[in-house]
Amino acid sequence: MNLAKTSLLSFIATAIKLVAGLVINKALALFVGPAGLAVIGQFQNAQGVIRTISQGGINSGVTKYTxxxxxxxxxxxKLWSTSLKITIVLSLSTSAILFxxxxxxxxxxxxxxxxSYxxxxFSFTLIxxxxxxxxxxxxxxxxxISTYISINITQSIYxxxxxxxxxxxxxxxxxxxALVTNQSFIFFIILWRLRNHNVVKLASFKCKFNSKAGQRLANYSIMTLVSASVVPISQMMIRNYLGETLSWDDAGYWQAMMYISTMYLMVITTALSTYYLPRLSEISDTTELKLELIKGYKVITPIILVLTVAxxxxxxxxxxxxxxxxxxxxxxLFKWQLVGDFLKIMSWLLAYLMLAKTMTREFIITEIVFAIxxxxxxxxxxxxxxxxxxxxxxxxxxxVYFLCMFILMKKKFFR
Incomplete structure (x- = not known):
């Protein structure tokens, strides 16, 4: 499946998620208001950090090596068995700490x-x-991809x-x-969807822990844990600053703007994660890699321009x-947020190379520096x-991030 087809399926899934988000957001606006939305934003950031720790930050690595x-x-x-053992141990440990x-x-x-309740x-549903x-x-x-996106559609409807x-x-x-229980139901839906799968079956997860597979996943664990920590924490710091310096309603307005950005960009970010990471991971030839990036910009740039202008x-x-x-x-907030959204996607097309090519040091440094x-x-x-x-x-x-990615990737892959 190519990027265009993946983008189309992602658009369908995102359209359904947007409709679901429209109704949910309207309910939030009516029943909790701007200040309540800021509280939800704080919890979502904390939840993101906790969930990543419970997974060991290995899922990008699992996608790449699969x-x-x-x-x-x-x-x-060996890969799947090791990843499941890491996930179970860390999830149960994190759940105990939460409880x-x-x-x-x-x-x-x-x-x-x-x-606190x-x-x-959350401690019971985390695993x-x-x-x-x-x-x-x-x-x-x-x-x-069709299975992946159909599960996401089911999750949106539920x-x-x-x-x-x-x-x-x-x-x-x-x-x-709702934030801490939604995934419980979806887990059982996935099990049902995979019940007759010819590759993903129980026997594929029964191998002993493999240290080599664990070491390979460790690089992705470090990258994901850093990203999932510094980004939400930086957002929590900014939200707190807005709440204390201006008002918690102002913090809620920013949370609402960030929510809009996340939702409409989902069509692109989903396509990047479902198509780009596996595809870039496969490519070893520099010329082919460059052509894939050019193709990505040709497809994604018009889409993001139309979305932001509209x-x-x-x-x-x-x-x-x-x-x-x-x-x-x-x-x-709209004008410059949308300019930032455009630059963000232009940057991410290049930044995905850091995940695909396991550029651990560069990824960690850039995530921390740009969060600060x-x-x-x-x-x-x-x-x-x-x-x-x-x-x-x-x-x-x-x-600044786009300029940094352009210089870094040119130096690393396209001299």
Missing amino acids: AEYRHNENAIV FGAEYFGRITFDTEEY VFIV LYSVNQLLLSIINGLKE SLIFTTALIYFFHLDGALI LFAMKEVVLFILFTEDFRPMLE LFVLLSIFYVDNFGLVGVSYAFATKYS
Whole structure:
């Protein structure tokens, strides 16, 4: 399956997810408001760090090596068996820490123990999420894109019904509970979908722990853990700064803007993760690699241009559909956020080479440096321009990041 077909399927899946997100977001806007949305954003960032730790950060590596070894049954069995053992041990360990430290995590995430119960519930569902993501990584590595995307569609539909109902009846508490329980159901859907699979079967996970496979995954573990830690933590720091310097409603406006970016870019980021990572991992010839990147830019650039321009032109309509009049101050964020989104995707087309070619050192350095840069730029611009400054910081960060990726990849692969 090529990038164009993958993008089309991703668009269908994303369209369904957008509809689900539209309804869920409207419910959030009506029942929790801007300040409540900021609280949800804080928890989502904390949840992202916890989930990555529980998986050991190995799933990108599982996708890469599954793509490389898919014709080598012996290597595949060692890889999958080792990855499952890592996932189970880390998930159970993290769950125990969450259960016994629920009050502590509640305080550092929400600045109150009122929502500590969310972490207790999370401790029981975490392992289902972790194994679920491992299986999805394997399906992705096998290039079974239609199966991968159909599972994501199922998840979107289930999330629409389940999350909206919980928000309607329990407001903020319902939204938080939905965040930690959605994946439990999807895990059983995946098991059912794979019940007659000719490659992904129980026997493929029964091999002993393989140290060589573990070492290969360790490079991806380090990269993913760094990314999944510094990015959410930097966002939490910025959100806290907005809340304390301006207001928690302002923090909610930024959270709403980030949500919009995440949702409409999903069609592209899904295509990159499902097609690009396995594809770039396969290519060893520099000329072929360059051609694949050029093809990627030819396909992706017009799409992201159309999306960003259309979204800016329809920002009033988007606000009306997704939120309420209470969120009107966020309109000033659109222009430079969308510029940043365009530069972000242009950068990621190059940055995926760091994952595909296991450029661990470069990946870690750039993730940490640019997370810190984003925080510092946000503080500077917010102090000087108010809320809109955070969108200036976002666009500036990705301008510099794109230039950095271009220079780095040219030096590494295309001299």
